[in-house]
Amino acid sequence: MASQGKCVSFSILLSLVALLSFCKADTSKEVEALLKWKDSLPEQSIFESWYFPVHYNNSSTPPSPCKWFGITCDMAGSVTAINLAYTGLRGTLQNLDFSSFPNLLRLDLKFNNLTGTIPPNIGMVSKLQFLDLSTNSLNGSLPLSLANLTQVYELDVSRNHITGIFDPFLFPDGSSQSKKGLVSMKNLLFQDNQLGGRIPEEIGNLKFLVLLALDGNYFNGPIPQSLANLSHLSILRLANNELSGQIPAKLGTLTNLSDLRLLTNRLSGVVPIELGNLSSLTVLHLAENNFTGQLPPQVCRGGKLVNFSAAHNSFTGPIPISLKNCPSLYRVRLEYNQLTGYIDQDFGVYPNLTYIDLSFNKLRGELSSNWGQCRNLTLFQIAGNMITGRIPDEIVQLSQLVKLDLSSNQLSGEIPEDIGNLSKLSLLNLKDNKLSGNIALGIGKLSNLEFLDLSMNMLSGPIPDQIGDCLKLLDLSLSKNQLNGTIPFQIGNMVALQDLLDLSCNSLSGQIPPQLGRLKSLENLNLSHNNLTGSILDSLSNMVSMTDINLSYNYLEGPLPAGNIFQSAPPESFSNNKDLCGKIKGLRPCNGTAMEEQKGDRKKNRKLLVVIVSSLAGAVLVSLIGIYAFLLKKKSLNHLMKVEHSSKGKDPFSIWYFNGKIEYEDILEATKNFDDMYCIGLGGSGKVYRVDIPGYDVLAVKKLNFQARDYSEIEDIKHLGSEVAALTEIKHRNIVKLFGFCSQGQHTFLVYEFIERGSLADMLGSEKGAEELDWVKRIRVVKGVAHALSYMHHDHVPPIIHRDISSKNVLLDSELEAHVSDFGTARFLNLDSSNWTEVEGTFGYLAPEFAFSMVVTEKCDVYSFGVLALEVVMGKHPGEEVLSFQSGAVGRIQYKDILDHRLSPPESHNIGVELASIVKVAVSCLSPNPQSRPTMRTVSNLLHVYADCP
Numbered sequence: 030m031a032s033q034g035k036c037v038s039f040s041i042l043l044s045l046v047a048l049l050s051f052c053k054a055d056t057s058k059e060v061e062a063l064l065k066w067k068d069s070l071p072e073q074s075i076f077e078s079w080y081f082p083v084h085y086n087n088s089s090t091p092p093s094p095c096k097w098f099g100i101t102c103d104m105a106g107s108v109t110a111i112n113l114a115y116t117g118l119r120g121t122l123q124n125l126d127f128s129s130f131p132n133l134l135r136l137d138l139k140f141n142n143l144t145g146t147i148p149p150n151i152g153m154v155s156k157l158q159f160l161d162l163s164t165n166s167l168n169g170s171l172p173l174s175l176a177n178l179t180q181v182y183e184l185d186v187s188r189n190h191i192t193g194i195f196d197p198f199l200f201p202d203g204s205s206q207s208k209k210g211l212v213s214m215k216n217l218l219f220q221d222n223q224l225g226g227r228i229p230e231e232i233g234n235l236k237f238l239v240l241l242a243l244d245g246n247y248f249n250g251p252i253p254q255s256l257a258n259l260s261h262l263s264i265l266r267l268a269n270n271e272l273s274g275q276i277p278a279k280l281g282t283l284t285n286l287s288d289l290r291l292l293t294n295r296l297s298g299v300v301p302i303e304l305g306n307l308s309s310l311t312v313l314h315l316a317e318n319n320f321t322g323q324l325p326p327q328v329c330r331g332g333k334l335v336n337f338s339a340a341h342n343s344f345t346g347p348i349p350i351s352l353k354n355c356p357s358l359y360r361v362r363l364e365y366n367q368l369t370g371y372i373d374q375d376f377g378v379y380p381n382l383t384y385i386d387l388s389f390n391k392l393r394g395e396l397s398s399n400w401g402q403c404r405n406l407t408l409f410q411i412a413g414n415m416i417t418g419r420i421p422d423e424i425v426q427l428s429q430l431v432k433l434d435l436s437s438n439q440l441s442g443e444i445p446e447d448i449g450n451l452s453k454l455s456l457l458n459l460k461d462n463k464l465s466g467n468i469a470l471g472i473g474k475l476s477n478l479e480f481l482d483l484s485m486n487m488l489s490g491p492i493p494d495q496i497g498d499c500l501k502l503l504d505l506s507l508s509k510n511q512l513n514g515t516i517p518f519q520i521g522n523m524v525a526l527q528d529l530l531d532l533s534c535n536s537l538s539g540q541i542p543p544q545l546g547r548l549k550s551l552e553n554l555n556l557s558h559n560n561l562t563g564s565i566l567d568s569l570s571n572m573v574s575m576t577d578i579n580l581s582y583n584y585l586e587g588p589l590p591a592g593n594i595f596q597s598a599p600p601e602s603f604s605n606n607k608d609l610c611g612k613i614k615g616l617r618p619c620n621g622t623a624m625e626e627q628k629g630d631r632k633k634n635r636k637l638l639v640v641i642v643s644s645l646a647g648a649v650l651v652s653l654i655g656i657y658a659f660l661l662k663k664k665s666l667n668h669l670m671k672v673e674h675s676s677k678g679k680d681p682f683s684i685w686y687f688n689g690k691i692e693y694e695d696i697l698e699a700t701k702n703f704d705d706m707y708c709i710g711l712g713g714s715g716k717v718y719r720v721d722i723p724g725y726d727v728l729a730v731k732k733l734n735f736q737a738r739d740y741s742e743i744e745d746i747k748h749l750g751s752e753v754a755a756l757t758e759i760k761h762r763n764i765v766k767l768f769g770f771c772s773q774g775q776h777t778f779l780v781y782e783f784i785e786r787g788s789l790a791d792m793l794g795s796e797k798g799a800e801e802l803d804w805v806k807r808i809r810v811v812k813g814v815a816h817a818l819s820y821m822h823h824d825h826v827p828p829i830i831h832r833d834i835s836s837k838n839v840l841l842d843s844e845l846e847a848h849v850s851d852f853g854t855a856r857f858l859n860l861d862s863s864n865w866t867e868v869e870g871t872f873g874y875l876a877p878e879f880a881f882s883m884v885v886t887e888k889c890d891v892y893s894f895g896v897l898a899l900e901v902v903m904g905k906h907p908g909e910e911v912l913s914f915q916s917g918a919v920g921r922i923q924y925k926d927i928l929d930h931r932l933s934p935p936e937s938h939n940i941g942v943e944l945a946s947i948v949k950v951a952v953s954c955l956s957p958n959p960q961s962r963p964t965m966r967t968v969s970n971l972l973h974v975y976a977d978c979p
């Protein structure tokens with residue numbers, strides 16, 4: 030038995046030897062080539078099996094690499110496959126002599142660390158069918174010799190650093206018997222390289238192509254029409270290139286196409302309706318191009334669509350009905366388009382849907398309760414539309430939900446009580462809606478929440494203590510609501526808080542809880558515009574990461590803590606409190622109170638000063654008709670006036686509505702009889718003088734260019750005077766205080782509070798001033814003017830129209846806070862001109878209806894305010910641009926494009942938001958139709974909601 034077995038083995042061996050010796054020359058060439066390559070590479074363990082005994086010398090034992098790691102041979106012992114994928118292989122291909130492998134069918138080196146170029150002699154392995162060099166670090170261009178690889182059906186060079194162009198030479202020519210080029214190609218993958226130039230039309234000659242992946246290169250020019258010839262094409266990936274032009278309509282003939290990715294190119298025009306014929310479509314990516322027109326109406330015709338994205342284009346019209354009945358959908362991205370229509374009618378039930386983003390379109394309607402049945406939804410975003418109605422309670426059934434963003438809509442009603450069921454929620458953004466009611470206690474159950482923004486709603490009641498259970502929260506904003514009660518000390522438990530804690534613009538009271546000191550990672554704390562009282566405890570110094578703090582507009586008192594942020598924050602951070610002290614500019618130092626007392630004294634003086642003593646004011650009829658009659662006389666008055674209320678009894682022809690403490694003579698003396706030396710401004714109506722009278726606050730006196738000519742005019746002036754007397758009663762922090770009126774001697778003048786920093790126009794006109802007036806201050810200026818106008822139009826009886834709002838009439842105090850001057854006096858300041866109506870109002874701020882109607886309404890002020898607000902944002906009068914703002918381009922104006930470039934763009938997101946809303950509100954004020962302009966009350970409220978709060 031044994032000898033017989035031996036005999037059989039021997040004969041097998043003999044035949045093997047015969048076979049091997051038959052191919053001997055070739056295999057030794059392969060061995061040599063492999064060893065030579067190995068020797069050229071850095072030492073690496075994968076090659077441990079690649080060796081021959083040292084005494085190998087062309088003797089009887091034929092060399093065979095067939096058992097080497099990664100090598101496969103055919104029956105004859107010739108190498109047919111080299112597979113070193115995923116081995117960490119390092120080095121280059123330069124020393125691999127491809128001509129030594131006549132039988133090589135597969136070369137798979139993917140996922141390694143190969144460097145250098147693809148050597149030209151790769152074209153010598155002419156039997157090769159499969160070549161995968163993907164995910165290496167190969168560079169250089171594609172060798173033309175690849176055109177020799179006519180048998181290759183899969184070529185994958187993706188994820189390398191290949192440069193250059195796609196030479197048409199690589200592809201077969203049009204003839205059916207083509208012998209050159211990648212004629213057998215089915216799967217061609219070049220994605221994520223640096224290839225450029227056009228995609229040659231010749232690519233359409235690869236008639237067996239099933240998969241073409243060219244995404245992530247720099248291909249430009251049009252999508253080749255010839256792709257429509259590739260009837261087997263199933264996957265076409267051209268995303269992330271620089272392709273332009275339109276989608277060829279003929280692509281609609283590719284009935285096997287199931288995956289079409291064109292996102293992030295420069296494609297434009299209307300998406301051809303023919304794409305609706307692609308009945309195999311499962312993936313369609315059109316996002317981030319410049320497409321216009323409607324979404325392809327039949328997009329889900331095949332009923333297989335799983336992944337559809339058209340985000341960041343300019344698509345218009347409604348969401349296609351085809352999508353409404355498309356239960357196969359998994360992922361939908363339509364954000365940032367101009368889609369219209371009613372969403373409650375557009376969406377059905379999508380059991381597999383995991384992701385849908387419809388944000389920043391113009392969608393209307395209410396949220397359907399159907400959304401509650403999309404049980405696999407993880408992301409639901411529909412921010413920045415015009416959605417109304419309530420948040421359906423069914424939404425709390427979406428137990429997989431991670432992100433819910435319904436911000437910037439018009440949702441009303443309450444936040445669903447069981448919102449806490451959404452236990453996976455990481456982001457909840459309901460900002461900028463009209464939600465009311467209390468914040469649901471269940472919010473504390475959202476233990477995975479990282480971002481919570483409920484700001485700019487009408488939420489009321491207290492902040493629930495349970496909020497402190499949201500231990501992963503990084504960013505919390507509840508600002509601009511009507512929340513009251515105290516700040517729960519449990520907020521101090523949210524030690525993960527990092528980006529923002531914003532409770533500003535509410536009605537929170539009580540002390541700032543010392544537990545907030547535990548928020549050591551918090552960078553931005555805003556508790557401004559509340560009713561917080563007490564002192565700021567030292568424990569807040571522990572908030573060591575803080576870079577931005579705002580505690581202004583509260584009733585805080587006492588010394589600032591020692592912490593860094595309390596030493597370095599700008600004065601605005603603590604302004605408008607009860608009595609804070611510290612080393613920061615604008616606060617009194619904590620030890621000395623002397624300065625404060627002195628200031629108080631001066632205030633008292635001023636109070637005395639402003640009391641109007643004129644009994645006459647009451648006696649004279651306040652008659653608008655009289656004033657108009659007077660105004661329309663347009664006469665120059667040059668007579669002295671009769672004594673009405675004499676000062677020092679010297680001059681029998683004087684009118685003096687003032688407190689009796691300061692005399693006409695005091696003013697003459699302080700200005701050396703109106704010497705130009707004291708002149709601080711020159712307006713159409715007259716000069717303005719600075720008046721320093723010892724013991725009083727500085728005054729500004731505006732001397733008018735007219736004098737009374739006869740007694741009847743003196744009567745008129747009396748009326749005028751009494752009207753001014755009424756104006757002196759006005760007290761508003763954003764309106765320049767008018768103290769009195771005087772007509773005596775040759776002079777008629779108005780006495781005002783002195784505002785230190787002069788006019789907004791001058792400030793914006795100077796480089797330095799513009800820089801000093803940073804974004805925060807500018808926002809405050811706009812707000813201040815809005816409040817002043819709102820007060821005069823809606824809170825003052827009778828309402829007073831300014832008529833001449835311009836940057837010259839807005840003065841800035843030492844803190845650069847706005848004070849509107851000449852309120853109610855504008856119409857008699859220009860008496861001397863030949864036609865008062867013409868010059869009333871400043872050109873460039875005048876409402877357009879003024880040209881054909883002389884009727885002055887509050888809406889004229891609203892228009893001027895719009896111009897002024899834009900001027901503040903732009904740093905210059907908008908001039909002709911007003912027209913483009915009016916022309917319905919409202920939605921398209923990016924506030925960023927018009928910002929005063931002398932300031933660097935706002936760093937803080939909040940400031941950006943505030944500026945954007947100012948621009949939005951300002952543009953609405955510029956409506957050519959006065960009825961369409963908002964009232965100043967609305968403007969002021971909008972700025973209150975959007976921008977800041979008084």
Ligand SMILES: *[C@@H]1O[C@H](CO)[C@@H](O)[C@H](O)[C@H]1NC(C)=O
Nearest residue numbers: 117118119141142143165166
């Ligand atoms: C191979 O490349 C990867 C990715 O570039 C890198 O992380 C790894 O360190 C490299 N390995 C070697 C051995 O060079």
Ligand SMILES: *[C@@H]1O[C@H](CO)[C@@H](O)[C@H](O)[C@H]1NC(C)=O
Nearest residue numbers: 149150152153155173174177
């Ligand atoms: C193409 O293949 C043939 C035959 O194997 C060879 O002679 C020729 O040199 C190759 N051409 C290139 C460009 O590699």
Ligand SMILES: *[C@@H]1O[C@H](CO)[C@@H](O)[C@H](O)[C@H]1NC(C)=O
Nearest residue numbers: 294295296297317318319320
């Ligand atoms: C889209 O078109 C607009 C104007 O038509 C152009 O400014 C913009 O650069 C285009 N975007 C791309 C990505 O080509």
Ligand SMILES: *[C@@H]1O[C@H](CO)[C@@H](O)[C@H](O)[C@H]1NC(C)=O
Nearest residue numbers: 332355356357358379380381
């Ligand atoms: C939802 O997904 C499941 C699993 O992938 C699949 O079997 C089912 O057909 C899908 N449903 C629809 C309506 O497409």
Ligand SMILES: *[C@@H]1O[C@H](CO)[C@@H](O)[C@H](O)[C@H]1NC(C)=O
Nearest residue numbers: 379380381382403404405406
């Ligand atoms: C939700 O997704 C899971 C897999 O994540 C799947 O098995 C299930 O079918 C989906 N649910 C529905 C209602 O389709």
